[in-house]
Amino acid sequence: MKKLLLLVCLITSIAHAEDGYRLWLRYDLVDNPRLLAEYRSSITGLQSTASETATKELLQGLQGLLGKKIPLLTTPQEGTLVVRTSPTTLGDEGYIIRTETIAGKHITQITANTDRGVLYGVFYFLRLIQTQQSIQKLAISSSPALPYRILDHWDNLNRTVERGYAGFSIWNWHTLPGYIDQRYIDYARANASIGINGTVLNNVNASPLILTPDYLEKAAAVAQTLRPYGIKVYLSVNFSSPIAIGGLKTADPLDPAVQDWWKKKTDEVYRYIPDFGGFLVKANSEGQPGPQNYGRTHADGANMLADALAPHKGIVIWRAFVYSETHEDRAKQAYNEFKPLDGQFHKNVWVQVKNGPIDFQPREPYHPLFGAMPQTPLMLEFQLTQEYLGFATHLAYLAPLFKECLDAGPPVASTITGMAGVANIGTDRNWCGHPFAQSNWYAFGRLAWNPKLSSAEIADEWLRQTFTNNPGFIDTVKKIMLTSREAIVDYMTPLGLHHIMGYGHHYGPAPWYDKASRADWNPVYFHKADSAGIGFDRTATGSDALSQYPPAIRAQWEDPKNCPDIWLLWFHRVPWGWKMHTGRTLWDELCHRYYTGVDSVRAMQKAWASVKGKVDEERAHQVEMLLNIQEKEAVWWRDACLLYFGTFSHMPLPEKAEQPAHTLDYYKKLQFPNAPGTSR
Numbered sequence: 001m002k003k004l005l006l007l008v009c010l011i012t013s014i015a016h017a018e019d020g021y022r023l024w025l026r027y028d029l030v031d032n033p034r035l036l037a038e039y040r041s042s043i044t045g046l047q048s049t050a051s052e053t054a055t056k057e058l059l060q061g062l063q064g065l066l067g068k069k070i071p072l073l074t075t076p077q078e079g080t081l082v083v084r085t086s087p088t089t090l091g092d093e094g095y096i097i098r099t100e101t102i103a104g105k106h107i108t109q110i111t112a113n114t115d116r117g118v119l120y121g122v123f124y125f126l127r128l129i130q131t132q133q134s135i136q137k138l139a140i141s142s143s144p145a146l147p148y149r150i151l152d153h154w155d156n157l158n159r160t161v162e163r164g165y166a167g168f169s170i171w172n173w174h175t176l177p178g179y180i181d182q183r184y185i186d187y188a189r190a191n192a193s194i195g196i197n198g199t200v201l202n203n204v205n206a207s208p209l210i211l212t213p214d215y216l217e218k219a220a221a222v223a224q225t226l227r228p229y230g231i232k233v234y235l236s237v238n239f240s241s242p243i244a245i246g247g248l249k250t251a252d253p254l255d256p257a258v259q260d261w262w263k264k265k266t267d268e269v270y271r272y273i274p275d276f277g278g279f280l281v282k283a284n285s286e287g288q289p290g291p292q293n294y295g296r297t298h299a300d301g302a303n304m305l306a307d308a309l310a311p312h313k314g315i316v317i318w319r320a321f322v323y324s325e326t327h328e329d330r331a332k333q334a335y336n337e338f339k340p341l342d343g344q345f346h347k348n349v350w351v352q353v354k355n356g357p358i359d360f361q362p363r364e365p366y367h368p369l370f371g372a373m374p375q376t377p378l379m380l381e382f383q384l385t386q387e388y389l390g391f392a393t394h395l396a397y398l399a400p401l402f403k404e405c406l407d408a409g410p411p412v413a414s415t416i417t418g419m420a421g422v423a424n425i426g427t428d429r430n431w432c433g434h435p436f437a438q439s440n441w442y443a444f445g446r447l448a449w450n451p452k453l454s455s456a457e458i459a460d461e462w463l464r465q466t467f468t469n470n471p472g473f474i475d476t477v478k479k480i481m482l483t484s485r486e487a488i489v490d491y492m493t494p495l496g497l498h499h500i501m502g503y504g505h506h507y508g509p510a511p512w513y514d515k516a517s518r519a520d521w522n523p524v525y526f527h528k529a530d531s532a533g534i535g536f537d538r539t540a541t542g543s544d545a546l547s548q549y550p551p552a553i554r555a556q557w558e559d560p561k562n563c564p565d566i567w568l569l570w571f572h573r574v575p576w577g578w579k580m581h582t583g584r585t586l587w588d589e590l591c592h593r594y595y596t597g598v599d600s601v602r603a604m605q606k607a608w609a610s611v612k613g614k615v616d617e618e619r620a621h622q623v624e625m626l627l628n629i630q631e632k633e634a635v636w637w638r639d640a641c642l643l644y645f646g647t648f649s650h651m652p653l654p655e656k657a658e659q660p661a662h663t664l665d666y667y668k669k670l671q672f673p674n675a676p677g678t679s680r
């Protein structure tokens with residue numbers, strides 16, 4: 001029996017090389033004979049009145065996992081899986097999975113109020129088997145903590161992806177609406193499996209063309225493909241659309257002709273996509289047009305769009321990522337701008353706030369707007385694509401970053417109505433570039449459903465489904481994942497340093513860069529190193545950004561002696577000889593962290609090498625190659641940053657440590673004109 005199983009496993013794995021395309025929905029035969037026998041006897045047939053989508057997924061999943069045909073039944077027998085809609089108290093997305101005895105027969109029931117809920121239950125049930133848990137006595141009920149769980153694609157209509165590192169946009173606008181790529185369906189399955197219920201198809205730096213009939217027809221075809229999976233389509237819109245495609249002279253939100261244009265345009269959008277989710281807007285930020293061009297506020301702009309969407313029950317998601325060239329600390333600007341508008345937004349406006357006050361850095365304190373706008377529904381925006389975390393080359397499991405924010409302050413998770421994740425998906429065969437980058441897509445969905453899950457739990461379930469249930473593999477690789485983000489913080493931006501990456505493309509270190517046209521686009525603006533010290537004083541003696549946080553948090557962070565080391569240089573400017581909580585001086589600690597970062601990557605390489613035989617060769621080799629690049633880049637970061645900061649500290653690198661292979665001048669001269677992710 002064992003031998004036969006092995007053979008079947010071998011054949012299945014040869015049949016489809018592990019190229020990562022199947023994500024965490026691999027549905028290969030359960031390789032544990034005891035459990036396989038349990039599953040086979042617990043599921044002898046399927047009685048389903050669920051949607052075709054859910055039934056099909058279930059059959060595909062079960063037949064793969066159990067290695068047998070699952071008969072479709074009309075009345076339950078011993079071991080029948082019954083799947084249907086039926087009233088529950090769990091809202092329109094929650095589900096119940098229970099083992100029950102009816103007329104002496106043991107059955108498993110998956111029920112929910114809606115098809116969508118049933119589908120979520122189906123995926124949960126399949127996950128139990130994929131992760132090899134017992135399904136004999138189930139009593140599960142689950143519903144999402146947050147109603148809005150949305151992916152934001154920064155995809156352009158020409159298929160380039162802003163900050164995308166996994167190929168081109170998955171949306172092939174050229175062949176839409178006629179051609180529905182299988183990838184769209186698998187994208188929908190993957191999202192539904194983790195509870196994602198919305199997607200913004202295009203870049204926040206939005207082309208006005210997205211609202212022309214040609215593109216609406218294409219977007220409608222995508223919407224139709226995603227609909228059976230409970231996923232709504234949203235679009236990013238350009239605030240100047242009335243001028244760009246409507247022939248108007250202005251886009252002033254208080255101008256009746258402009259209001260009328262948006263109303264008619266919105267009605268038209270709903271004719272194409274009756275369940276359209278709404279508009280996402282980046283306005284008056286980084287050169288995008290907005291209401292302030294006409295002396296109006298963000299509330300004026302958002303409300304005008306909200307009124308056009310309201311009759312259709314659509315929402316406006318208005319981004320708070322705004323900053324302009326003023327003398328004000330960039331970290332303070334969104335709060336200054338938006339906090340006074342709390343209470344002025346119409347009912348269907350959601351304000352979307354990035355996790356931190358600057359911009360998706362490897363580590364940022366939580367954004368002070370969370371908890372500060374009690375009258376406005378807030379969306380929390382994370383970046384799944386690794387713009388500032390080594391692109392898709394570095395192994396960075398971001399659940400710890402997400403959790404750090406969700407659990408911080410009020411806590412943040414209790415102040416939000418939804419989560420948006422800037423997608424890391426492209427046309428790469430494995431979707432996200434790095435085989436481990438898929439875990440960030442996965443973790444995002446799981447946390448949006450349940451922010452209480454731990455990073456370790458999510459890593460565990462993702463690994464089991466994506467690679468193997470082998471305990472040795474899981475233990476080792478889970479550790480790699482759980483240390484990976486901190487490793488990056490250490491070798492890129494330890495102790496609260498931020499935004500010291502290469503200008504524009506954000507690839508590699510460039511803490512010396514000072515040539516950008518705007519002060520707050522220059523790394524030197526953020527670290528302020530000189531011979532007296534380093535760091536951004538955000539206390540009352542500096543920009544006072546700390547005053548935007550609640551008193552208890554402020555009290556903890558405002559005295560550099562109490563401030564946790566991880567935030568030190570974010571909030572304080574301190575001398576090089578500053579005594580850290582570790583007992584080291586600041587300079588020594590900085591060196592220690594940079595060296596530790598590189599060591600962590602080397603430990604990750606070793607750990608990965610140790611599980612080689614436990615994972616398919618294809619992905620084993622891919623990850624090995626990527627870790628090699630990561631190690632080189634970590635060394636590059638460490639050496640370039642320490643050489644540069646050493647010109648101010650005038651202190652030496654640790655004597656016995658590995659010394660830089662190049663001069664500072666060498667690092668400064670490196671150029672990357674073709675770094676990915678920058679074209680619009």
Ligand code: BDP
Nearest residue numbers: 162163204205282321359360
């Ligand atoms: C920054 C990116 C830029 C985005 C911007 C945004 O560098 O490409 O357009 O965020 O969020 O992180 O709008």
